[in-house]
Amino acid sequence: MEDQQTGALVRKCLTGDSRAWEEIVRLHQRRIYNLCYRFTGSPDNAQDLTQDVFIRVYRTLASYDVEKGAFTTWLTTLTRNLLVDHFRRSRQDRVTDSMDAGLREEDDSLSLSDRLEDHGPSPDDRLASKETQKMVQAALARLSPDLREAVILRDLQDMDYREIAQTLNVPEGTVKSRINRGRMELARLLSRNKRQVSSQ
Amino acid sequence: MNSQNHQNELQCGQFEAMLADALDGTLTAAGRQAFDAHAQSCSVCAPMLAEAHQGLRWLKTLEELEPPKNLVHNILAATSMAEVRSPAETAARARNTGVRHLLAGLLHSRFAASFSMAFFSLTLTLTVAGVRISDLANAVTHPGSLRKAIVLQYTQVESSMVKYYENMRLVYEVESRVKALRKATAQPEEKERDKSKDKNNPNDTSGNPQRHDDYSLEQGESILAWSIVTPEGAKP
Numbered sequence: 001m002e003d004q005q006t007g008a009l010v011r012k013c014l015t016g017d018s019r020a021w022e023e024i025v026r027l028h029q030r031r032i033y034n035l036c037y038r039f040t041g042s043p044d045n046a047q048d049l050t051q052d053v054f055i056r057v058y059r060t061l062a063s064y065d066v067e068k069g070a071f072t073t074w075l076t077t078l079t080r081n082l083l084v085d086h087f088r089r090s091r092q093d094r095v096t097d098s099m100d101a102g103l104r105e106e107d108d109s110l111s112l113s114d115r116l117e118d119h120g121p122s123p124d125d126r127l128a129s130k131e132t133q134k135m136v137q138a139a140l141a142r143l144s145p146d147l148r149e150a151v152i153l154r155d156l157q158d159m160d161y162r163e164i165a166q167t168l169n170v171p172e173g174t175v176k177s178r179i180n181r182g183r184m185e186l187a188r189l190l191s192r193n194k195r196q197v198s199s200q
Numbered sequence: 201m202n203s204q205n206h207q208n209e210l211q212c213g214q215f216e217a218m219l220a221d222a223l224d225g226t227l228t229a230a231g232r233q234a235f236d237a238h239a240q241s242c243s244v245c246a247p248m249l250a251e252a253h254q255g256l257r258w259l260k261t262l263e264e265l266e267p268p269k270n271l272v273h274n275i276l277a278a279t280s281m282a283e284v285r286s287p288a289e290t291a292a293r294a295r296n297t298g299v300r301h302l303l304a305g306l307l308h309s310r311f312a313a314s315f316s317m318a319f320f321s322l323t324l325t326l327t328v329a330g331v332r333i334s335d336l337a338n339a340v341t342h343p344g345s346l347r348k349a350i351v352l353q354y355t356q357v358e359s360s361m362v363k364y365y366e367n368m369r370l371v372y373e374v375e376s377r378v379k380a381l382r383k384a385t386a387q388p389e390e391k392e393r394d395k396s397k398d399k400n401n402p403n404d405t406s407g408n409p410q411r412h413d414d415y416s417l418e419q420g421e422s423i424l425a426w427s428i429v430t431p432e433g434a435k436p
Contacts, residue, residue: 018280021276021279022272022276025272025275025276025279026272029267029271029272029275030264030266030267033265033267033268033271034264034265034267037265038262043268047267047268047271047274050267050271050275051271051274051275051278054275054278054279055275055278055279058279132261133261133262133263136258136259136261136262137262139258140259140262151255151259155256155259155260156259156262156264161220173217176217176219176220176221177216177217179220180216180219180220180248180252182255183223183251183252183253183254183255183256183259184248184251184252184255185255186255186258186259187251187252187254187255187258188251190254190258191254
């Protein structure tokens with residue numbers, strides 16, 4: 001339904017309707033921003049990349065074939081390509097131990113074990129806390145880009161396996177395998193940190 | 201019995217392939233039964249399932265973020281600029297971007313400070329040397345006039361140096377003449393004063409002390425003679 005709506009907006013936009021373009025931006029900016037943020041872990045980079053994505057969309061909108069596939073998949077593919085480019089550019093400058101840095105920033109409040117152990121607030125409250133989200137985001141940043149993009153598209157963007165396979169240009173079996181490995185690696189990273197902090 | 205066979209047939213590879221669907225809850229009843237049975241019996245796959253489940257739970261804690269409020273506005277502003285821009289302008293912008301990247305490195309604070317100091321020094325030197333920037337600009341725009349401007353500048357500097365030297369020579373000459381005149385007028389007065397002194401006290405030689413140049417010579421000679429006459433063994 002959303003894609004049909006976007007398809008109509010794209011057609012209007014191609015005829016020069018600026019309101020249609022504004023509507024497309026409003027419909028999709030949140031999803032693209034979140035995708036960029038979860039992949040880069042930086043609000044500034046996410047904002048810049050989201051802008052870049054829409055600028056590129058605007059320039060290449062004529063190349064989008066409504067009959068060929070969903071607009072969301074096309075947009076996600078374009079975003080993913082920009083994210084990969086950004087990752088390659090910034091690979092040397094990347095702080096691979098961002099998780100440790102993130103944890104050090106929070107040393108003043110509670111230790112990691114305090115946050116992960118079953119005491120204090122209820123599990124649901126703890127899971128929803130911002131600190132937990134920071135830890136998970138930091139762990140996500142430590143995953144390899146292949147695994148990271150797969151789990152983000154599946155678990156955070158709620159895309160189905162077929163769409164993810166189209167976006168990443170790999171078979172569905174590979175997508176599922178990457179998602180499984182991404183989830184397992186994330187759990188291992190978080191539990192390893194928990195053990196390290198507990199042993200200190 | 202059928203499900204029993206299904207359990208036995210399920211291998212670790214199949215279990216892994218079903219893992220994502222199992223966590224999504226999209227397995228068939230039979231598939232779910234076989235999956236659960238394998239998870240309970242296999243020491244490799246059971247931890248795999250636990251970790252994948254835990255990882256999924258962690259990921260689901262991440263909430264959707266609110267984008268910055270100005271994001272839509274910025275996107276629309278950026279794309280409206282892209283709309284107005286022609287292909288030629290786009291190419292020019294790409295070139296400018298390259299130049300901007302180059303300048304970004306050069307305009308680093310350290311380089312900027314060095315450049316400003318160098319510029320200041322150059323400007324100061326040119327100002328002291330009497331070179332005007334407008335002249336240089338003309339010279340650059342008309343390369344033929346560059347040599348003419350340099351020769352003219354050199355001639356001006358040379359003539360001013362010669363003038364300065366000539367002036368200094370004149371001053372020294374005048375000064376020396378004045379001194380000579382003073383000396384010439386002062387000498388007859390002194391002679392007259394000396395004559396009047398001699399007349400008053402002819403034995404007084406205090407005003408004209410005798411020089412004893414030969415004294416120091418005699419003393420030197422006696423020391424030399426002593427060192428020649430005295431034998432080595434006669435020394436104490």
